[in-house]
Amino acid sequence: MKNQRDFDKQSLAAAWDDSPLAPDAERMLDARLRGDDQRLVSHAVANLEQDELSMAWRSTLNERLLELQPAKRKAWWTLAWRPVLATGLAASVLTIAFLRTGPAPSSHAESLEGELIRIHLDSAAALDLAGTGLVPHEVASARPAPVEEELDWSSVDLDLL
Amino acid sequence: MSRTLATIAAFAGLGLLALAQDGPSRAFDLLKRVVDGSNQVDYSGKRVIEFKVGPDMKAHTELVLRSQGRTRIDFPQGSSLSGQVIVEVPDRREHYFPDSNEIRILPPRRQDAVDRLKFFVDQKSRFRFDVANGGRVAGRNTQMITVSDTKGNKIQELWIDDQKPLVLKRTMFDPVGTLVGQFEFVTIDFSPRIPRDAFRIRRRGATYVTVEQHAERLAKEKGFAPALLRDGQAKLEFAEMRQFMGKDVFVQVYEYEGKRLTLFQVEKDLDTSRLGRMGRNVTVHTWTSSGRSFALLGELAKGKLEDLARKVSERRSES
Known part of the structure; x- marks a missing residue:
């Protein structure tokens, strides 16, 4: 009696040569195909979920691609109107402010009014500080005594007495 | 040992606290002493005065003689002010200008300056007074008083002689803390010899101008x-x-x-x-x-x- 291994060799050789199987080998093969293990596999394959064709992923991909596309160039006038409007408004506000108030006041030192305040405060401080002494304008207006008036007495003159 | 140290530290702390609290009143008393007594001090001395004129500081030197409420000021030879003489008595101030041979009659300034100092004393709640050791000025020991406004902005500093009611140095500041003027005695003698007629200006031919x-x-x-x-x-x-x-x-x-x-x-x-x-x-x-x-x-x-x-x-x- 041929064993399982001999039948397998015959089956492989027949498949290789594309020749019909011997009747014994054919019965053996049918019996094996009807076995429980084969039915289990066949049942598992039959129960597999049926994949249905979906285009949802393709739609999502299209949307992504549209987003990544460079934006179309806008016309120049649609870009320019906002800065032009802003600049115009700012210029109008400045013009109105300037016409209402005139030139902006300069610093204390540069305006006559500032100079008057400074002179007033400085004079008061100078008089406080100087006491009986001279105040700045008296120092500034000083002119030296005429040459002929300067008699330079010294200890030598006293020694002669 | 540690207890002794702690006791010493506590007493030192209390002492410092007392001094800190005493500072303003001590400064105020010193200032009051000057206001009340400066008219009685006789001295001769040299003082340098500096003013802020425009952006710069300009300095000049005065030779001051003071006796019995009268003041005479001369100026060092060689300076642009040389030859000018100022004499001030309680009711009159005379200023002699040699270039125009003119004696200008002005109101006295001394009492006014004292009154301005008195303003700090009278209005003491409007100011803050601090006192510190002022070091030596014109060879004399001094106490330095700092007068600030209530917010702590420095207005003036005054160096007052330890023994005499006299301001030997003074600095003044503007509202933003810039120095606007100062004077300082560089020499002082509290026993001056007063020349005869020192407090009179007599000049024949001079014109008196009010x-x-x-x-x-x-x-x-x-x-x-x-x-x-x-x-x-x-x-x-x-x-x-x-x-x-x-x-x-x-x-x-x-x-x-x-x-x-x-x-x-x-x-x-x-x-x-x-x-x-x-x-x-x-x-x-x-x-x-x-x-x-x-x-x-x-x-x-x-x-x-x-x-x-x-x-x-x-x-x-x-x-």
């Missing part, structure tokens, strides 16, 4: 109206001509009830609101007359300033 006459002369020379503040309480301290942007500004500084008033006369229109804005604590009144703009500035009530402004006039011609 400060009012000087102001009127100055105004006429520069084409201004010789208009002065003619009020019995207002004392003309000095008059001067300033320049601003190539134009003359006629300035008169008055003392009125312990406060300073400045009368300006200019050729162009003045912006009163701008003056008011810039003056902060200074009250301003402006007006025009005969094509000139006038401004009266001072720390007085607006109504008072307006009253005084109505008294600014030219002298009535004598018939």
